Amino acid sequence: MTHDVIVIGGSYAGMAAALQLVRARRSVLIIDAGRRRNRNATLAHGFLSQDGVDPAVIASKSRAQLQAYPTLAWRDDVVIAASGTRDAFVVRTADSGAFAARRLLLATGVLDALPAIPGLQERWGRSVFHCPYCHGYELDQGRIGVIAAYPMSVHQAQLLPEWGTVTFFLNEAIELDDVASRDLQARGVAIERTPIAAIDGHADVVLADGRRLAFAGLFTAPKNAPATPLAEAMGCLLMETPMGTQVQTNDAKETSVPGVFACGDTARIPHSLSLAVGDGAWAGANLHRSLVWPDA
CATH class of the missing domain: 3.50.50.60 (FAD/NAD(P)-binding domain)
Structure with a gap:
């Protein structure tokens, strides 16, 4: 047939x-x-x-x-x-x-090729997302982490303050120019340059210097x-x-x-x-x- x-x-x-x-x-x-x-x-x-x-x-x-x-x-x-x-x-x-x-x-x-961070893949689709329109509302205006992967990640970090308080982790993946830095700061985005060691718990970011930052959810752009x-x-x-x-x-x-x-x-x-x-x-x-x- x-x-x-x-x-x-x-x-x-x-x-x-x-x-x-x-x-x-x-x-x-x-x-x-x-x-x-x-x-x-x-x-x-x-x-x-x-x-x-x-x-x-x-x-x-x-x-x-x-x-x-x-x-x-x-x-x-x-x-x-x-x-x-x-x-x-x-x-x-x-x-x-x-x-x-x-x-x-x-x-x-x-x-989806995700950033090579221990613990990230296991949380993909559960507490780590790519689409704010699909998952942002449920974070209830809580703390949101955005993990840089490539230049488009800047756009993601600029958009996500609509859904909560945002921290943008550069994670040595990108460099911000002055224009992007000023725009992010104007949007109330905190910029974190310390590399990420792991993702733990529900959506905790463990930094290379030992700090642990807890979030309602994380976003990255695979x-x-x-x-x-x-x-x-x-x-x-x-x-x-x-x-x-x-x-x-x-x-x-x-x-x-x-x-x-x-x-x-x-x-x-x-x-x-x-x-x-x-x-x-x-x-x-x-x-x-x-x-x-x-x-x-």
């Missing part, structure tokens, strides 16, 4: 795209490795009608709704290779074999890259952004390889659940149009 579309990645963007396609009665196969980026988060915020809901519940409910459509198939598996040309793609998986499709959608998400090498292996162009590397797409969410589309965090910045769903819905509609009008 040749599917109309194989969606690689069954998180929010991939499912949103698939929903548009199955509602057009197209044959869709989702292949998902089960590694949602927000799997460590206990609650999702900023997503209309789902504010304060466990993101795992949102994902499982979405999957159940999709699987009510007879043209939707789902495989819990890892894609190890994809090849071919428009109308003749083949996707190979670790456990289930090979599958054919006329179009491919890469919704594989990203990897560098992102596509979670799998599939896009690059297929010849899709990548592009550099202030937040890392992403798959390059046009306005219709098609990559540089005809018939291969990409959406969600792997193909757009900034990142949030709401934005991933919207991007996926747009990609799904454009995938359908490419099947109806292949020469457009």
